[in-house]
Amino acid sequence: MRVSRVSVAALAAAVALAPRAASALDKQGSAHGGATDVDPDGFDMSGAFSLGLSLYNPSYAARPDNTGHTLMRYAGHADIDVIGQHLSIPLDVNMFSDRDRGGAAKLAPSEFDVIGGVTTTWAAGAGALEAGLRFESDSPVDRPGASQHYVDARARYLYSFAKVFPDLGPALRDGDVLGWLTLGWFAYNPSYFARPNNTGRALFRYGIHTELSTFADVLSFCLDATMFTDRQASNPIGPSELDLTPELVYHRAPVEVHLALEMDNPVDRDGLSQKFLYALFVWAFDLVTDEPSALEHRSGIPSP
Numbered sequence: 001m002r003v004s005r006v007s008v009a010a011l012a013a014a015v016a017l018a019p020r021a022a023s024a025l026d027k028q029g030s031a032h033g034g035a036t037d038v039d040p041d042g043f044d045m046s047g048a049f050s051l052g053l054s055l056y057n058p059s060y061a062a063r064p065d066n067t068g069h070t071l072m073r074y075a076g077h078a079d080i081d082v083i084g085q086h087l088s089i090p091l092d093v094n095m096f097s098d099r100d101r102g103g104a105a106k107l108a109p110s111e112f113d114v115i116g117g118v119t120t121t122w123a124a125g126a127g128a129l130e131a132g133l134r135f136e137s138d139s140p141v142d143r144p145g146a147s148q149h150y151v152d153a154r155a156r157y158l159y160s161f162a163k164v165f166p167d168l169g170p171a172l173r174d175g176d177v178l179g180w181l182t183l184g185w186f187a188y189n190p191s192y193f194a195r196p197n198n199t200g201r202a203l204f205r206y207g208i209h210t211e212l213s214t215f216a217d218v219l220s221f222c223l224d225a226t227m228f229t230d231r232q233a234s235n236p237i238g239p240s241e242l243d244l245t246p247e248l249v250y251h252r253a254p255v256e257v258h259l260a261l262e263m264d265n266p267v268d269r270d271g272l273s274q275k276f277l278y279a280l281f282v283w284a285f286d287l288v289t290d291e292p293s294a295l296e297h298r299s300g301i302p303s304p
Contacts, residue, residue, distance in 0.1 A: 041083070042288075044081040044287055045080050045287040046078070046286040046287065047284070050077075050282045051074060051280070051281045053072060054099070055279055056277040057071070059272075059275055060275060062096050064138045064146055067098075067145070068110055069100055071097045074096075075094045076093045088121070090116070090132070091115070092115040092116075093114055094113040094114075096110055098142070108142065110142045112138075112140075112141045113136065113137070116135060117133050126164045127160060128157075128158045129155065130156040130157075131153075132153070133151065135149065136150055137149040147191065148193065150192040151189075152186045154184035156182045162176040173216070174217075178210075178213070179210040182207030183207075184204065186202045189202055194232075194241060195230070195266045195272075196265065196274045199271070200230035200231070202230070202240075204236075205229075206229075207227070209223070210222070219249070222246070222247040223245070224244070225243070227241065228240055228241045230268070233268065239267050241267060242265055242267050243263070243264045247260035247261075254285060256282040257282075258279065259278075262276060
């Protein structure tokens with residue numbers, strides 16, 4: 001199903017016109033869903049709209065200053081290919097609501113996060129190498145409070161085991177074991193924290209995403225791990241935080257349903273931990289193809 005021009009324009013307007021809105025949590029998705037098949041030419045715009053609902057949340061905050069408890073998540077992701085995937089502009093918008101507010105205000109945004117940048121992706125061996133620069137800004141929207149922002153450089157190696165082991169795909173009923181490895185550097189970081197309790201300043205990001213898909217990607221099990229380091233710590237390259245997210249995904253293009261548990265913990269000292277269980281409903285689009293790539297097919301959902 002091809003997305004209408006109105007839908008594409010609506011996403012572009014939301015990214016461009018929304019007011020510039022947390023702890024060091026990874027909200028960036030891999031460009032193009034982390035696909036290892038690189039399209040080097042042409043213009044395209046693809047992405048997804050997401051609606052999330054917290055099912056269990058004892059501790060996950062609804063604002064950058066760690067106040068409230070997340071209830072709803074509203075998100076949009078777009079990849080604008082200028083010269084195919086060799087030159088792309090990824091855009092992410094995330095909004096969260098606070099269940100501790102009264103009445104209908106529970107559904108109104110309490111935090112607004114925007115991420116934009118530029119990426120380039122090239123075939124590399126049996127996978128692909130993605131590199132890019134991005135900025136992120138996170139702000140409360142329902143009350144005054146602290147904001148966080150940074151600029152980072154990031155490299156990802158995207159892999160697919162089915163490309164290396166041809167018998168794997170048939171064994172998994174037209175499936176795959178795939179994902180990526182990430183190394184990021186916070187080149188400019190005046191305010192983005194290195195732990196869930198909003199201490200330190202993030203310096204490096206280490207990440208691994210692994211997905212086992214089966215039945216032609218109808219069902220997937222995913223595991224996402226992201227670590228941050230603290231530039232203010234005595235060991236600035238040692239992890240200060242670990243965010244771990246196991247996830248089940250049902251996918252029938254252009255729709256997906258996700259059930260995920262996120263757990264964010266400090267690893268170099270005692271301190272605040274955050275966790276919540278949530279469901280996410282996704283509608284993917286592609287301006288050129290009739291079957292858009294799944295948001296989770298070769299990438300993790302950007303973490304709240």
